[in-house]
Amino acid sequence: MNPPLSFSAEVAQAQAGDVPVVALESTIITHGMPYPQNVETARRVEVAVRDAGAVPATIAVMDHTVKIGLSAAELDTLAQAKDVAKLSRADLAYCLASGKTGATTVAATMICAHLANIRVFATGGIGGVHRGAAESFDISADLHELAQTPVTVVSAGAKAILDIPKTLEILETLGVPVIAYGQDELPAFWSRTSGLKAPMRWDTPQAIAQAIEMHRILGLSGGHLIANPIPASAEIAAQSLEPIIVQANAEAETRGITGKAVTPFLLERIFELTEGRSLEANIALVLHNAHLAAKIAICLQQASRNT
Numbered sequence: 523m524n525p526p527l528s529f530s531a532e533v534a535q536a537q538a539g540d541v542p543v544v545a546l547e548s549t550i551i552t553h554g555m556p557y558p559q560n561v562e563t564a565r566r567v568e569v570a571v572r573d574a575g576a577v578p579a580t581i582a583v584m585d586h587t588v589k590i591g592l593s594a595a596e597l598d599t600l601a602q603a604k605d606v607a608k609l610s611r612a613d614l615a616y617c618l619a620s621g622k623t624g625a626t627t628v629a630a631t632m633i634c635a636h637l638a639n640i641r642v643f644a645t646g647g648i649g650g651v652h653r654g655a656a657e658s659f660d661i662s663a664d665l666h667e668l669a670q671t672p673v674t675v676v677s678a679g680a681k682a683i684l685d686i687p688k689t690l691e692i693l694e695t696l697g698v699p700v701i702a703y704g705q706d707e708l709p710a711f712w713s714r715t716s717g718l719k720a721p722m723r724w725d726t727p728q729a730i731a732q733a734i735e736m737h738r739i740l741g742l743s744g745g746h747l748i749a750n751p752i753p754a755s756a757e758i759a760a761q762s763l764e765p766i767i768v769q770a771n772a773e774a775e776t777r778g779i780t781g782k783a784v785t786p787f788l789l790e791r792i793f794e795l796t797e798g799r800s801l802e803a804n805i806a807l808v809l810h811n812a813h814l815a816a817k818i819a820i821c822l823q824q825a826s827r828n829t
């Protein structure tokens with residue numbers, strides 16, 4: 523039996539015609555942003571991918587099927603649905619077998635994208651090592667997925683709510699190439715700076731595509747993490763955000779929030795504490811990542827034609 527994938531007409535047509543496809547996750551819709559901004563953003567991200575010359579495939583689990591590309595109606599239903607499961611590697615088969623609706627995190631989206639033959643994926647920020655992980659052991663499964671599944675994830679760096687130095691250490695241990703786009707410093711999601719030098723840097727989508735292709739030719743497992751700095755016009759200065767992040771993390775601890783609930787809780791509290799500014803920045807950076815992901819997907823297709 524083949525994996526239960528169902529392709530939207532747009533994605534099926536793109537793949538048949540050799541048009542590059544960019545995967546998009548759905549946890550950002552169900553657990554990362556409030557309604558209606560979540561569905562508005564999801565639509566705009568799809569448009570950004572098309573405008574850059576590729577085809578978007580938003581991925582989610584519905585009715586015992588992995589949807590590779592959602593219809594407008596499916597996207598709308600998902601964005602308003604309550605009790606959608608947040609799916610990582612561990613939950614994917616369970617959700618499919620049960621027939622429940624599930625939104626895919628970075629890890630699960632990578633798995634589904636790979637099954638669907640999609641090599642590039644755009645999101646906001648990946649999960650990573652949480653602050654206080656020495657006690658809580660809270661390290662996102664996204665990091666291990668990057669080590670084993672050959673999909674390039676275009677993000678705005680690791681979220682500033684995380685322990686970014688430890689996140690980089692784990693990525694290094696796991697052998698995941700982390701590439702900053704167009705600058706030396708690793709960006710930190712809402713801001714362009716993190717105070718940390720990125721392990722690698724490239725300045726064009728062509729160069730990124732060539733490196734990805736070489737990784738594949740060498741037979742190396744896993745994906746790439748591309749860290750694309752948020753546009754300067756949309757950034758929130760790291761210093762102004764830091765006290766809010768500290769407060770949100772402290773509240774999560776006091777309230778005993780653990781596991782999958784941590785990241786959604788922190789994002790929501792930061793949204794409230796910044797009076798919506800964090801959401802505006804989040805939307806700007808996802809759109810920006812969608813554009814770069816489409817450009818990389820186009821170059822990757824050209825690069826693999828030549829090898």
Ligand code: PSU
Pocket residue numbers: 547549550551553554555626627628629645646647648649650661662663664781782783784785789804
């Ligand atoms: N980036 C965002 N918003 C989000 C997420 C990422 O801008 O909601 C989601 C992604 O789906 C990511 C997940 O994979 O948060 C990480 O969750 P955890 O920390 O529980 O692994």
Ligand code: MN
Pocket residue numbers: 660661662663781782784
């Ligand atoms: Mn976690």
